[in-house]
Structure formats: C-alpha cells, structure tokens
Amino acid sequence: MSTNTTDVLVVGAGNAAMCAAHAARERGKRVLVLEAAPKDRAGGNSYFTAGATRITHDGLESLSDLIEADERHDTTEVPPYSKEEYAADLKRVTDGRNDPEMTSILISNIADDMRWLKSKGLRYRLMYERQAYRRPDGGYLFWGGLHVGNVDGGEGLVRDHYRAAEESGIEILFGARALRLVQADGVVTGVVYERDGEEHTVQAEATILGSGGFEASKEMRAEHMGPQWHHAVTRGTPFNTGTMLNEALRIGAAKGGDWTSCHATQWDAGFADNESNYEVTNRLTRQSYPLGIIVNRDGRRFLDEGADFRNLTYAKYGKEVLMQPGAVAWQIFDAPLRPMLRPQEYEVPGVGEHVADSLEELARDAGIDADGLLETVRSFNDSIRTSVEFDPNVKDGRSADTVPPKSNWANPIAEGPFYAYPVTCGITFTFGGLKGDSQARVLDQNGAVIPGLYACGEALGGLFSGNYPGGSGLAAGIVFGRIAGRSAAS
Structure with a gap:
C-alpha cells in the first residue's frame, strides 16, 4: 500500500467538491x-x-455582470429575487424543517460566490427554455x-470546474474510490482509497467530504427511507x-438533516436505458406536468x-x-397543450410516448384503465374555472374544483390527438447527510468538532426535507463548498 501526502484532500469531484478545492x-x-x-x-x-x-438578485440589470449577453434580454422581464423570498421558499417547501443558520449562510453568500466562480471561468446564462414562456x-x-444556469448545463459546469482546477494546479485522481477514513488520536488524517485494484493512503492536514449522498445504494435507501425506495x-x-x-x-459523526426523504422527480418510465444515462443526462425528466394532468394505472389523478x-x-x-400501483403514472396532454411541452425533454429520441386520436385508444395503448381515465377527464374538464384566463x-x-383540485393552469383535455408519457420515480439525491x-x-x-473533517454538498445535511426549491442544491454546493475549502485551508 503506497502513501502520499497533501495539504487538503477532497473526496468527490462534483460542484460542491470542486468549489472546496478551488477555495x-x-x-x-x-x-x-x-x-x-x-x-x-x-x-x-x-x-x-x-x-x-x-x-x-435585483432583476435583470443586476445580473448583467454575471450572465452572458443574449439578444432576447431586451424583451425579457426577470423579477427580483430577494433574500427574504429565498428564505421563505426554503421554509415553505420544507414545511419549516430547514436549518435556519444554514439558510441564512446560503442566501447571504450565493450572489457573491457565483461571481467568484465566474472569475474562475464558469459561465452563466438566463434559462429561457426552462423558466420562461414566450408572451x-x-x-x-x-x-x-429560478432564473440563472450554467452554459451547457451540468456538462458545462463540470467541464469549466475541471479546466479551472487544471489551470490552478489542483490534482484530480479519477477512478479513485475512497474506502475508509484514517484517524490518529481522534483527528482525521486522511483516507484509504482503491484505484486499479490496489489500495493507497493519502495523508492530509484536512479532509473534505464532497462525495454525495446515498441515493445510488438501494440498500441504504430502503434502510433509511422505506422499502419502496428500492424500486426508484x-x-x-x-x-x-x-x-x-x-x-x-463509524467514527462518531452526527447525522444532519432528514435521512428519510430525498429529491425525486418524475422520470421517463418508457425509455430503454433510463438509469444513470450519461448521454441523455437530465433530459429524461418530465417537467411540463403543470400544464396537463397526471393519472395512475386506474386512470385516477392523485396530486x-x-x-x-x-x-x-x-x-x-x-x-x-x-x-402509486407499480410505481408508475402517466402525464396526459391534448393537442393544444402538446406544443408547450419542453422539447429538450419530450422530444428525446426513444422517449416513452403514447399518441392516440381518442382517450379510449390512448388508455388501451398505454395500459391505463379506460373507464377510470374517461371519468377522470370528464370530471376534470367540467370543473375548470374557465372564467379565468390561462397564463x-x-x-x-x-x-379545477375536483378531487384532488388543480390550483392553477387547468386546461381541458378535450382535443385529439391525445398524449400520454409514462413516468416513474427518479431519485436525484438524498437530503440526509452529516451534521456540520x-x-x-x-x-x-455531542456537538463537538471532529478535527480534520469537513463536509459540503449532499454530504452535508440540514437544508432540505421532503422537498426543495429548484436550483438550491447547486447553490448550497457552491456556498458550503467554498466555506469548507476556506476552513480546511486555515
């Protein structure tokens, strides 16, 4: 077993880990x-x-130093998003289970920290295709x-991080799987890792865990969140x-956050290779559902x-x-709604999609109970508040005043052809991590610091429970990654 040394060791090479490494x-x-x-x-x-x-931010003009120019900016309105709104959204969607101190740190630092990343070569833009409809x-x-994102999405984010790391002299060992923490007299002094079938040790003054949650372990999911999560x-x-x-x-760290819940989206159930697909990445998510209805195998809405x-x-x-039965459901749209669906998600080659001229035929093709679907659509259509304009x-x-209600964006499912997109549960990351x-x-x-050990990203629990506001995961990775890197360096 070989041994090498460094000042700061970072486990993981995602967004949070790389922010720690840069810092x-x-x-x-x-x-x-x-x-x-x-x-x-x-x-x-x-x-x-x-x-x-x-x-x-304070609106589009305040973002001009961060985002790349776009000719559409002249006809674009970006409402300001204050610290108070950020905090309120976090509190609301987590039912108040978010850590107040972590929330305050996040919302106080994210604007400056994103500009810090821009100074290192990361690039940002307004997310027209995800966060705005054309008027x-x-x-x-x-x-x-949620208005700003990385140029070229996650692929661009990672590429830019690695380029910045190379330019600054950060060493990344790929294919190096951390196995064990090493301690001496209660201080974490490094990690044992495996690479090419051999074990090695890294000794470090500080070790930062940016190695994510446990979402890829079916066994841990079932243990902490319930047996049904084995099927996600x-x-x-x-x-x-x-x-x-x-x-x-194992070495005595306390759990932080909610180990019983996670980030989980509606995910294409009909795509042939829908798990950890590095080619299609996030395009198998199905996020135009607010425009239509979602039904289960019985043809019934449930949210x-x-x-x-x-x-x-x-x-x-x-x-x-x-x-739901079989851990599957279908998003249902009709002909007028179909052009509004996100093309980058609903037009992926091989997408799970059923199209039919009638709801009866759609149900038979998709495997939905036809009587249940027809009754659901009839009840839904009849209950829409048509006096209010759709926007x-x-x-x-x-x-739609039905059971369950639809609070906004209710449009009748009435004009063929009709579309059904099968979805299952796609787990993104777990909310439970370590206490920091x-x-x-x-x-x-006991609330005491474990010397030499830091955490960031999904490995640091406390911000999210049950739900989260979109885009706050990457934001938390940036803020707490930078903090972890600075702390470890000092």
Whole structure:
C-alpha cells in the first residue's frame, strides 16, 4: 500500500467538491481530489443537472455582470429575487424543517460566490427554455425565482470546474474510490482509497467530504427511507453509494438533516436505458406536468399538478409516483397543450410516448384503465374555472374544483390527438447527510468538532426535507463548498 501526502484532500469531484478545492487552492494549499468515477463519468450528480442555480438578485440589470449577453434580454422581464423570498421558499417547501443558520449562510453568500466562480471561468446564462414562456407580444417573463444556469448545463459546469482546477494546479485522481477514513488520536488524517485494484493512503492536514449522498445504494435507501425506495430509478451518478457517510458515522459523526426523504422527480418510465444515462443526462425528466394532468394505472389523478410553480414541486412529486400501483403514472396532454411541452425533454429520441386520436385508444395503448381515465377527464374538464384566463408565466388561479383540485393552469383535455408519457420515480439525491457547523466542520454526536473533517454538498445535511426549491442544491454546493475549502485551508 503506497502513501502520499497533501495539504487538503477532497473526496468527490462534483460542484460542491470542486468549489472546496478551488477555495483551498487559492489560499496556497496543495489540493488533491479523489473521484471514484473514471474521467468520462466524473462530476457526480452535477454532471446530470441542467445547471440551474438559485441566486438572489435585483432583476435583470443586476445580473448583467454575471450572465452572458443574449439578444432576447431586451424583451425579457426577470423579477427580483430577494433574500427574504429565498428564505421563505426554503421554509415553505420544507414545511419549516430547514436549518435556519444554514439558510441564512446560503442566501447571504450565493450572489457573491457565483461571481467568484465566474472569475474562475464558469459561465452563466438566463434559462429561457426552462423558466420562461414566450408572451403573446414576443417577450419573456421569468417565474419561480429560478432564473440563472450554467452554459451547457451540468456538462458545462463540470467541464469549466475541471479546466479551472487544471489551470490552478489542483490534482484530480479519477477512478479513485475512497474506502475508509484514517484517524490518529481522534483527528482525521486522511483516507484509504482503491484505484486499479490496489489500495493507497493519502495523508492530509484536512479532509473534505464532497462525495454525495446515498441515493445510488438501494440498500441504504430502503434502510433509511422505506422499502419502496428500492424500486426508484437512480437518475444521476451511480457512484454516490454513501460509503463515506457511513465512514463518518463509524467514527462518531452526527447525522444532519432528514435521512428519510430525498429529491425525486418524475422520470421517463418508457425509455430503454433510463438509469444513470450519461448521454441523455437530465433530459429524461418530465417537467411540463403543470400544464396537463397526471393519472395512475386506474386512470385516477392523485396530486395537484398546479399547486405551485414547477420548480417548487417537482422534487417531491417523484415520491408521489413511487407510491402509486407499480410505481408508475402517466402525464396526459391534448393537442393544444402538446406544443408547450419542453422539447429538450419530450422530444428525446426513444422517449416513452403514447399518441392516440381518442382517450379510449390512448388508455388501451398505454395500459391505463379506460373507464377510470374517461371519468377522470370528464370530471376534470367540467370543473375548470374557465372564467379565468390561462397564463403559464404566473400562478393564474385557473383552477379545477375536483378531487384532488388543480390550483392553477387547468386546461381541458378535450382535443385529439391525445398524449400520454409514462413516468416513474427518479431519485436525484438524498437530503440526509452529516451534521456540520457554520464553518462546514463535521460535528460528533455531542456537538463537538471532529478535527480534520469537513463536509459540503449532499454530504452535508440540514437544508432540505421532503422537498426543495429548484436550483438550491447547486447553490448550497457552491456556498458550503467554498466555506469548507476556506476552513480546511486555515
């Protein structure tokens, strides 16, 4: 077994881990990053994202120094998104179970920290295709508090991180899977890792865990979240198996956040290779559901598709699908609605899609109970508040007074051809992690700091429970990754 040394050791090479590495390196430390995946599969879940990052700002003009120019900006309205709104969204969607101190740190730092990343070569843009519909006058109105994302999505995010790392002298070992934490007199002094079938040891002054959650481990999912989670599809990296979380717990670290819940979306159930697909990445998500209805095998609706903006509900609706018979459901749209669906998701070659001229034929083709679907659609159509004008850019109050209700964006499913998209539960990341302090130092079960050990990203629990506001995961990775890197370097 060989041994080498470094100042700061980072486990993982996704967004949070790389932010930690950048922060430590710019303070003059030697930084070594261990990435379990080979280079062409590296980046953790960050590679699979659309790059959307929730940031506070005062409107489009205030973002001009961050985002790339676009000719559409002249006809675009981007409502300001304040710290107060950010905090309120986090509190609301987690039912108040978010850690107040972590929330304050996140919303106070994200705007400056994204500009810090831009200075290192990361690139940002307005996310027209995900967060705005074109208005009748040809302009755009952004909605939902989530407006900015990385150029080229998650792939661009990871590529830019690695380029910045190479330029600054950060060393990344790909295909290096961390196995065990090493301690001496209660201080974490490094990691044992496996590469090419051989074990090696890295000794470090500080070790940062940016190695993700346990979403790729069916066994840990079933243990902590319930047996039904064994059947969820891993939509992101297959390398986040919770190994280093268990290692931290083994040496006495305290759990942080909600270990019983996760980020889980509606995921294409008809695509042939729908698990950890590095070619299609996040395009197998199905996020135009607020425009239509979602039914189960019995043809029955089971949630409010229009309860809120998509980016405030999508991360919890995967679980709702998992709880349905066969862990499957169908998003239903008619001909007028179909052109509004996101083409980057609903027009992927090989997409799970059923098309028919009648609802009866659609049900037979998709495997939905026809009588149930017909009754659901009839009841839904008859209950729509048609006196209210449909507007997908705002919570329009165009509701359907049925069971369950649809609070916004209710449009009749009435004009063929009709479309059904099969979805299952795609798990993105788990919300439970390690307990940390304001400096991202890992705490033990008595609240004391474990010397030499830090955590960031999905490995640091506390911000999310049951649900999360879209784009706040990457934001948290940036903020707490930078904090972890600075703390480890000092």
